[in-house]
Amino acid sequence: MSTEQDNTCDILQLRKDAREIFNSGLLSADPANAIQRHLKLCKNILMVADTPFDLAQFEEILVIGAGKACAAMAKEIENILGSRITRGSINVKYDHLAPLETIELVEAGHPIPDENGRIGAKKLFDLATNAHEKTLIFCLISGGGSALSPLPCDGISLAEKQETTKILLACGARIHEINTIRKHLSLIKGGGLAKAAFPATIISLILSDVVGDDLDIIASGLTVHDTGTFEDCKNIIESYNISLKLPKNVLNHINKGCNSEIPETPKPDDPYFKKVKNLIIGNNFNTLIAARAKAESLGYNTIILSSLIEGETRDIAKMHTAIAKEVLKTGNPVPLPGCIISGGETIVTMDHHGLGGRNQEFVLASAIEIAGENNMVVLSAGTDGTDGPTDAAGAIADGNTFEKAQDLGISAKQYLTAHDSYNFFKKIDDLIITGPTNTNVMDLRIFLMK
Helix, strand or coil, rough: CHHHHHHHHHHHHHHHHHHHHHHHHHHCCCCHHHHHHHEEECCCCCEEEEEEHHHHCCCCCEEEECCCHHHHHHHHHHHHHHHHCCCCEEEEEEECCCCCEEEEEEEECCCCCCHHHHHHHHHHHHHHHCCCCCCEEEEEECCCCCCCCCCCCCCCCCCHHHHHHHHHCCCCCCHHHHHHHCCECCCCCCCCCHHHCCCEEEEEEEEEECCCCCCCCCCHHHCCCCCHHHHHEEEEEEEHHCCCEEEEEHHHHHHHCCCCCCCCCCCCCCCCCCCCEEEEEEEEEHHHHCCCCCCCCCCEEEECCCCCCCCCCHHHHHHHHHHHHHHHHCCCCCCCCCCEECCCEEEEECCCCCCCCCHHHHHHHHHCCCCCCCCCEEEECCCCCCCCCCCEEEEEEEECCHHHHHHHCCCCCHHHHHCCCHHHHHCCCCCCCCCCCCCCCEEEEEEEEC
């Protein structure tokens, strides 16, 4: 067998291994498995992690929530509690479904909220508002929950909230910044749901899709006191120079808050959170650990860089490829065969209007950086099965991708400049398409080197 044939076989094996590692990470984020690990029912005593709840003390049990993983989470709650559930309603992204018996399911828009989301959010709010001291509420929260539960405060229309979301996504704002503003435009976010439900007991089961697992940022903190302020919102808007782009009603609302003309979101010393248990049942780091275990079982010396990686996607790609090249050149920070794994969530600042997402852009930028490296593969994909406004979770590339595209008359650099990574990888058949995964714990990036 020639050297060229050897290299081709190596690349095919690396690609196969990368997909297996990603799938193992994805499996670890399964919502049903996460709930089973944290909830145990024995007669009327429900153990939620290390906290017991006597279900006999409650007159009704409600299930509400929002997020891409909520259907799968709700299904497992029904499996555990069965007929004990009185009623419920959850908001999920379109097509992120599961067969439910008692809990109503509302499909809605993501990442831009829509009217279905508003209707569903109103149902959640009404269920919470009508709860009483003998009510136990399970609040199921996962990634996407913020966009999927739009309930604008008085004076703000859904259209204005949609426009605000689009502007924030396009300007490169971090999710912490986006959700800080979302919370101050909402009746339900920033602890608003807990305030509406008080004095009911709330158990929030949370799949984290936020770097650092900040409870008040995941789904904009439906049942968590808000650490942000109207003044923070004003500073974010000024830092991205978007005040002239935002709807006037949104700016007026934030300015009123800064001037104490309208109340702040609920804070730590408010009573609404005394009977709330917020529990993270799954996160990005757990997924990285599962991916590492699979990589090591396949014979790779593996390092997890971090689950906390943020920043501009192209810059993060350059950092990762530099480390991967170092592995090939010196055997540091891991010897060959090597595997680099990382998580977190990067951003893409849109200065052109191509089609793609942060994972596809990461792989395209990486493909350019590793061009000519015969023994390297990169895969990056979102655990929710969606990357940007596309049907792809991400993409895969190797050291030959750049040259392969050139042979087809495709310029990787031009597609990267246009932020058109989806169409680039579609043309060379290297998209990662999983369909809805019914989970969401941010992104998983994998480099393999032999």
